[in-house]
Amino acid sequence: MQENSSNRVSKVAFAFIMSLVFMLLFLSSTFFLTSKRNIPNTEKYQYDTALRGNIITKDNFTVASSKELYRAEIDLRSIDNGKLDLFLKLFQIYSGLDDVQMQEIKKRLNNASKGKNYNFILSQDINSKSASHLRELARKLYVQGFFKAFSNDSNRVETRGLSIIEHKEDRVYMAKDSLTPAIGYTRVVLDEESKIFKNIGVKGLEKFYDDCLMDTQNEKVQGLKDISGNIILNLNSVQKRKINGCNLYINIHLKLQKSIEKMISTQNEDLNATEIVAAVMESSTGKILSLASTRRYDPSNRGKDLSVLNTSAIEYGYEPGSVIKPFIFVTALRLGKLKLGEEINTNDGYYKLGRFTIQDSHKAKKMSSEEVLMYSSNIGMIQIARRLSNFEIISGLKIFHFADKSGIDLPYEQKGELPNSQRLRDIEKSVLSYGYGLKTTFIQLLAGYNVFNNGGVYISPNLAEKFYQNGKIKELKENIIEEKILSSEASKQMQNILIATVEKGTSKKAKTQGIIVGGKTGTARIAEKQGYNSGRYNASFFGFANDTHSKFTIGVLVRNPKKEYSYYSAQSALPVFKGVIDILIDEGFLIPNKM
Missing domain, CATH: 3.40.710.10 (DD-peptidase/beta-lactamase superfamily)
Structure with missing residues (x-):
């Protein structure tokens, strides 16, 4: 009887000691995870570019508009040479690039492999649809362990996959040379906040209504990264809402x-x-x-004769x-x-x-x-x-x-x-x-x-x-004499x-x-x-x-x-x-x- 009682005490004591050990492990791990440590930042900023407004004719043709262009880049250390051909084939399928463009990429890859600059730009004229497809490809390859880990310059082990980055607002003139020189044209400048190239008016309507056509505010998203490097969206992710430029309606048919x-x-x-x-x-x-x-002239491909750009x-x-x-x-x-x-x-x-x-x-x-x-x-x-x-x-x-x-x-x-x-x-x-x-x-x-x-x-x-x-629609009458x-x-x-x-x-x-x-x-x-x-x-x-x-x-x-x-x-x-x-x-x- 006394022996059974002693066993029960021993068991209780053992259970108490083990609970105490688990509690200490939990507290120490919590302190370790929440304390400031020299680890990569888990937060990320991302900008969704606000776009320059459209120019629309009286008969409802859009003659000038803007679109986002993206670049695809990869750290060459992330790809096993044995998988490079497979990667390029997948990249072509998802990006929609033709054989000539892919040959140019392969030629540049051969030259890049001889240097010490590991960050390689595959393409920088990717439209938003192809960019979405390539982001899906990047996620799938990352989850499947396609990209290999490597030691960076700080001797830390990391894995970098395929990155799709918005880098430019492209101005498109659908009517080609029609309406020129009155419609004018734009030039690109670097937006210091988002590091994205934006358009500003230089001549014609693009210049005169630049303040209206120019976008007001990019959308800024902030949050924790998932394993693919994408921001985990929640109610607090969006810091700034996107405000595009105005749509300008002109009297020209x-x-x-x-x-x-x-x-x-x-x-x-x-x-x-x-x-x-x-x-x-x-x-x-x-x-x-x-x-x-x-x-x-074609506003997207202006020639050397600058006098043609003037509105006579x-x-x-x-x-x-x-x-x-x-x-x-x-x-x-x-x-x-x-x-x-x-x-x-x-x-x-x-x-x-x-x-x-x-x-x-x-x-x-x-x-x-x-x-x-x-x-x-x-x-x-x-x-x-x-x-x-x-x-x-x-x-x-x-x-x-x-x-x-x-x-x-x-x-x-x-x-x-x-x-x-x-x-x-x-x-x-x-x-x-x-x-x-x-x-x-x-x-x-x-x-x-x-x-x-x-x-x-x-x-x-x-x-x-x-x-x-x-x-809101605003009539442009106040400046008419x-x-x-x-x-x-x-x-x-x-x-x-x-x-x-x-x-x-x-x-x-x-x-x-x-x-x-x-x-x-x-x-x-x-x-x-x-x-x-x-x-x-x-x-x-x-x-x-x-x-x-x-x-x-x-x-x-x-x-x-x-x-x-x-x-x-x-x-x-x-x-x-x-x-x-x-x-x-x-x-x-x-x-x-x-x-």
């Missing part, structure tokens, strides 16, 4: 834009000009429906020639220095101006004031300009925002130049009346002519309509004269059955350092085309056409203008009135 681009490129095969610029603006709103140039419509200043005449004409009309229907002495088409003789192509002893514009008489315009003081003629041009920015939403717009009214000599005022001695831009002239088709109201041309961000600068009566009188110029005068080639068309030609020599070269001209045509419901202001500039006799606006700019009208009819923007 891509289908119309492409049709006009194709037409002017075809025309230029014959004209052989330095450039043809054409634009269509909705007269009542200033919305640019098309801004086309023959000097286009706003950056190229030139002497406009006869397209300036309506603005001086209406200034005299507005100030009571000229009356409609009165006779102007045009001196049989010849006039001595200093040491030069001015000749009109349409020669007459006298013309009515309207005919001076209809037949583009330089001599008649000289007579009209002489009725105005220097201050009146320069102020009259400034009212139409010449020598000022038009207000269009593009960067680097030039103001042009007007002479100083206090230093303007009589001969300079005379040549000013038919478009020499000043500099304008294409967009200034387009906005100026729009006044005649918009009831005397100046409205700044605008390319972008609205933007969408964070679930809208100003009544001409009486409705005066604008109607000028509109009628420009219509008569097409119906009876120098611009008959623009006539279109069932459409109200008005406009004015302009031809001017190009000034160079040594003076005017007789072989270099700019040809212009600005005007409008209206139907019962719609009104459009249209401009065309043909820079230095080299085809014989094509420097005359009637032989170059005018046919292009007519081509634009025909396209507007074909695309349903204009509906001819059936007589």
Whole structure:
């Protein structure tokens, strides 16, 4: 009995001692695991890149967008040479790379194996879909023990698998060279926080709306790593939410834009000009429906000719020639220095101006004031300009925002130049009346002519309509200039004269059955350092085309056409203008009135 009692005590004592030992082991292991030790950090930061916003046309085509690009890299010490071929085959299947790309990787691998840099980049142009597949491959290979352990530079044993790292935001232009140069382009810069290359605007709409298009905040994720090196997600993992750039909606119709681009490129095969610029603006709103140039480029693959990257419509200043005449004409009309229907002495088409003789192509002893514009008489315009003081003629041009920015939403717009009214000599005022001695831009002239088709109201041309961000749409109206600068009566009188110029005068080639068309030609020599070269001209045509419901202001500039006799606006700019009208009819923007 005493022996049994002693055995029970011994058993209890043994159980107590063993419990105490297990308790001490548990406490010591807990202290060891939770104490600060010199072990690899189990926490990881990861960024999900916020993207630059899209640019979307009026007919809902996305013409610029961004996507993530990833790179795949591996530590060469992690792969057994006997398994290298298998690894590369699996990598090709999961990445979708072709045989040529894989041959290039193998060639680089051979060279890398001879060096001491173990970190090898397999590819750095991997899209998000392939990146997802490769991450799944990396996880499977890691779990199956495919990658071998090695001693790192600190003599610690570690295993590194295949790493898929986001490293670049790629800007994609789906319309290729269409909409250029107005759409502009971007360049990449390194984001210091995420170490990812981002895009910033350099030219065109990309530059002007850069603050809006630029992403605001990357998503930052923090947490413990699993055995594959991926973050274990929980409620506290996301530190910052991703905020993408805005989606910018523009007034340009891509289908119309492409049709006009194709037409002017075809025309230029014959004209052989330095450039043809054409634009269509909705007269009542200033919305640019098309801004086309023959000097286009692929924003993703720009060439060496940097001048092509400039938007000539706003950056190229030139002497406009006869397209300036309506603005001086209406200034005299507005100030009571000229009356409609009165006779102007045009001196049989010849006039001595200093040491030069001015000749009109349409020669007459006298013309009515309207005919001076209809037949583009330089001599008649000289007579009209002489009725105005220097201050009146320069102020009259400034009212139409010449020598000022038009207000269009593009960067680097030039103001042009007007002479100083206090230093303007009589001969300079005379040549000013038919478009020499000043500099304008294409967009200034387009906005100026729009006044005649918009009831005397100046409205700044605008390319972008609205933007969408964070679930909200914002209309872009606050920066649009809208100003009544001409009486409705005066604008109607000028509109009628420009219509008569097409119906009876120098611009008959623009006539279109069932459409109200008005406009004015302009031809001017190009000034160079040594003076005017007789072989270099700019040809212009600005005007409008209206139907019962719609009104459009249209401009065309043909820079230095080299085809014989094509420097005359009637032989170059005018046919292009007519081509634009025909396209507007074909695309349903204009509906001819059936007589």
